[in-house]
Amino acid sequence: MNTLSFDSKRCERIRQQLDSYLSNELLVETASEVMRHLESCGSCSRDLESRMRVRDALQRAVANRPVPDSVHADVLRSLRESQPRSFVRPSATRWAVGLASIAFVLLSLFAAQWFNLRRGEQLIASILKLGVSDHLICAIKGHNYPVVANPPDEIRNKLGVRYAVLLQVVQERLPGFEVLEGHICSIPGSNRKYIHFITRGQGTILSVILTERNGANLPNGQLLASPASAGLSVYEGHLSGMEIAGFESAQYFAFVVSDLSQNQVLQLARGLAPALNETLQSTAFQRLNSHVLNALFKLRHVIPTSVATISRPAVRFHSSNESTG
Amino acid sequence: MPHLKDLYRTACLLLRDRHEAEDLIQDTYLEAWKSFHRFELGTNCRAWLFKIMFHRLHHVRRRLVKTSRVMTIDGPDGQDEVAAEPVVPQEIRDEDVLNALEKVAVEFREIVLLADVEEFSYKEIAETLRIPLGTVMSRLSRGRKLLRQELAEVARSYGINPRTKQAGAGETA
Numbered sequence: 369m370n371t372l373s374f375d376s377k378r379c380e381r382i383r384q385q386l387d388s389y390l391s392n393e394l395l396v397e398t399a400s401e402v403m404r405h406l407e408s409c410g411s412c413s414r415d416l417e418s419r420m421r422v423r424d425a426l427q428r429a430v431a432n433r434p435v436p437d438s439v440h441a442d443v444l445r446s447l448r449e450s451q452p453r454s455f456v457r458p459s460a461t462r463w464a465v466g467l468a469s470i471a472f473v474l475l476s477l478f479a480a481q482w483f484n485l486r487r488g489e490q491l492i493a494s495i496l497k498l499g500v501s502d503h504l505i506c507a508i509k510g511h512n513y514p515v516v517a518n519p520p521d522e523i524r525n526k527l528g529v530r531y532a533v534l535l536q537v538v539q540e541r542l543p544g545f546e547v548l549e550g551h552i553c554s555i556p557g558s559n560r561k562y563i564h565f566i567t568r569g570q571g572t573i574l575s576v577i578l579t580e581r582n583g584a585n586l587p588n589g590q591l592l593a594s595p596a597s598a599g600l601s602v603y604e605g606h607l608s609g610m611e612i613a614g615f616e617s618a619q620y621f622a623f624v625v626s627d628l629s630q631n632q633v634l635q636l637a638r639g640l641a642p643a644l645n646e647t648l649q650s651t652a653f654q655r656l657n658s659h660v661l662n663a664l665f666k667l668r669h670v671i672p673t674s675v676a677t678i679s680r681p682a683v684r685f686h687s688s689n690e691s692t693g
Numbered sequence: 694m695p696h697l698k699d700l701y702r703t704a705c706l707l708l709r710d711r712h713e714a715e716d717l718i719q720d721t722y723l724e725a726w727k728s729f730h731r732f733e734l735g736t737n738c739r740a741w742l743f744k745i746m747f748h749r750l751h752h753v754r755r756r757l758v759k760t761s762r763v764m765t766i767d768g769p770d771g772q773d774e775v776a777a778e779p780v781v782p783q784e785i786r787d788e789d790v791l792n793a794l795e796k797v798a799v800e801f802r803e804i805v806l807l808a809d810v811e812e813f814s815y816k817e818i819a820e821t822l823r824i825p826l827g828t829v830m831s832r833l834s835r836g837r838k839l840l841r842q843e844l845a846e847v848a849r850s851y852g853i854n855p856r857t858k859q860a861g862a863g864e865t866a
Contacts, residue, residue, distance in 0.1 A: 387834045391808055393815050418781050422841055423809045426794065429787035430810045433705065435698045439715055443697065446719040447726055473726050477738060585812065 378405065379412050386416055390423065390583050403582070420583070420619060444470075495586060496605040496612045499623025502562045503575040504608060506553050513549040513566040513573070523550040531563050531578075537647050538565045538576050541640040545569030574626035574633075576640065578617075578648075586616055600641045604634055613637030618648040696739045697722075700746055703806050706791070707750065707799060717753060721746040740813060744821045747803070754799075779838075779845035793843030801836030808833050 382405045388394045389402045406413045447470050506512050520539075524532035527550050539547050545567040553564050563578040586603055602615045611633040614623045622644055624637040700721060704714035724745050725732075732741055782789075794802060807818045808829075815833075819826045 387837060388830065391815065391833070418841070419837065421783070421785065422781055422790070422837070422844060425785035425787075425790045426805070426840070427810050429785075429790045429794075430702050430706065430806070432787050433702050433791075435701050439701050439718060440697060442715060443719050443722045446723055450723055450726070470726070473729050477725070 379409060382406075382409070382412050383415060386412070386419060390416070390419055392583055417619065447473075492586060492603050492614075493605055493607065495584065495621060496603065496614050496623065497607055498560070498562075498579055498621065499575070499577045499614055499625050500605075500607045500610050500612050501555055502553065502564060502577050502579075503610060503612075503623075503625035505555050506562070506564055507566045507573055507575050512551070512553070513568075517546050517548045517568075518550075520547075523547065526551040527563065528552070533647060534563065534578070534644070535565070537643050538567070538640070541643045542567055542569070542574070542576070542636060543639070545574060545636075570628060570632070572627055574624065574628065574636070577623045577625065578620045578644075579623075581616065581619055581621055584621075586614070586621075600645055602634060602637050602641060604630060606630065615641050615645075617641070617645040620648055622648075696742050699739065699811060700742060703743070703803075703811065704746065704750070706794065706806060707803055708753070709795065713753065717746065717749055720749045724749060737817070739811075740817045740821065743807070743811065743813070747821050779841045780848055781841050781844040782848045782851055785844060785847075789844065789847045790840075793840055793847065796843050797836055797839045801832050801839055804829060804832045805836040805840060809837070 382402055385394060385398060385402050389399060394402065406416060448466070520535060523535055527535065531550075531552070535547065535550055538550075546569060547565055547567050549564075549566040551564055553562050554560060555562075560579055565576040567574050567576065586601075600615050600617070602613050604611070604613050606612075610625050610627055611630050612623055612625045613633050613636075614621055615637065616622075622641070624633055624640060626633055626636075628636075697718065701714060701718050704717045705711060708714050708717065721742060725742055728745075732738070794805070797805065803822070804818060807813045807821065808815075813821065815826055815829045818829045818833075822829070824832075
């Protein structure tokens with residue numbers, strides 16, 4: 369037995385699980401085993417990325433297929449025409465009953481859809497909560513940023529080779545905001561890593577947060593807060609007193625979180641989303657595999673467990689503080 | 694009309710004929726209307742409509758299969774290879790992925806669409822297609838791989854060499 373054959377067998381076993389992993393159909397224990405392997409195996413990690421790329425491309429291609437308006441009208445007409453016909457001219461009452469029946473069915477279908485939308489809402493809320501939690505624990509309660517912005521080189525160093533490129537995007541696409549800090553952090557009790565930019569502007573603190581999707585998706589086409597340019601959809605939520613706007617980009621969820629108004633946060637997210645997406649989708653960015661990543665970007669900055677219990681009010685900065693700080 | 698676009702797009706990709714797809718959608722909503730008393734409020738309306746559509750599709754397909762049989766299955770279900778993973782292009786155009794999907798046999802294509810585009814669970818797919826859960830899993834795996842293989846053909850046409858990808862197989866930290 370040699371190491372290569374052992375690893376190959378392990379990879380083979382993991383790859384047999386990748387389809388179920390991609391479909392979120394694995395038990396938690398098995399999914400964790402797959403995730404652990406993916407963290408240390410560049411080959412399997414690339415395999416998963418390739419599968420996800422195909423799935424995303426398929427979703428996009430199908431969603432972009434046009435649906436003729438006539439289909440909707442034809443369905444309604446066929447429903448109307450399916451009413452039982454008599455040899456005598458149907459009375460106005462019968463027409464009314466028929467149309468009322470159709471209306472009832474359609475209303476019921478809409479009601480059923482509403483239940484599904486509620487499920488979609490829950491899913492969106494649970495995903496948006498990832499961003500809010502990191503903002504609250506790391507930026508607001510943890511206060512993990514300096515009064516005077518860290519030098520860009522220091523921030524790039526903390527972010528590592530792969531994510532350093534994102535600093536420029538955040539700096540350029542958030543007009544009126546100064547990037548105080550950028551790092552990779554996690555929340556106590558969770559292995560999830562967040563690429564976290566803490567910025568200051570408009571009298572408050574705003575976070576831009578990225579975290580890997582790990583196969584999860586925002587529900588396609590549901591409850592869109594706002595279509596952004598470059599075909600991205602931005603989802604908005606109000607959680608724990610914060611406004612958050614989130615979108616999917618490549619293998620990541622990206623969030624903009626702050627206590628600004630909903631419109632302000634949405635507008636900032638819409639301005640940031642296309643450029644961030646372009647960078648995350650770029651070949652150069654994608655080329656770096658997680659095998660290299662794990663070696664290069666060990667967790668740089670872990671929030672001490674104690675900060676989760678610290679309760680500080682949301683910090684607001686006034687322009688006088690900014691000028692003196 | 695709830696879920697009409699999802700149903701129509703799926704129908705088009707399975708039947709490859711717009712008019713057949715439109716007929717199928719009309720039949721589906723008509724059937725939904727007639728059997729609405731069987732629908733339980735609070736359950737998944739989208740899954741219910743897809744179930745009806747696939748039931749109708751089964752009849753359509755039986756009629757169509759008399760004139761043409763579309764099957765390109767390379768091996769039995771579940772006999773999937775894990776080595777020599779096909780390399781797919783970094784940038785995949787809509788046109789390429791839809792053309793590739795069209796080449797995948799309909800038995801696999803329908804499951805790929807239900808799982809990857811409509812994001813139904815294995816259980817929902819099994820109920821929709823009235824097949825065992827194990828068959829859903831094996832056909833999905835096979836279907837995804839067939840799609841990747843077709844896209845790898847696209848990659849080759851772009852001049853991407855798959856050998857460079859396979860060189861790293863078995864690599865671990």
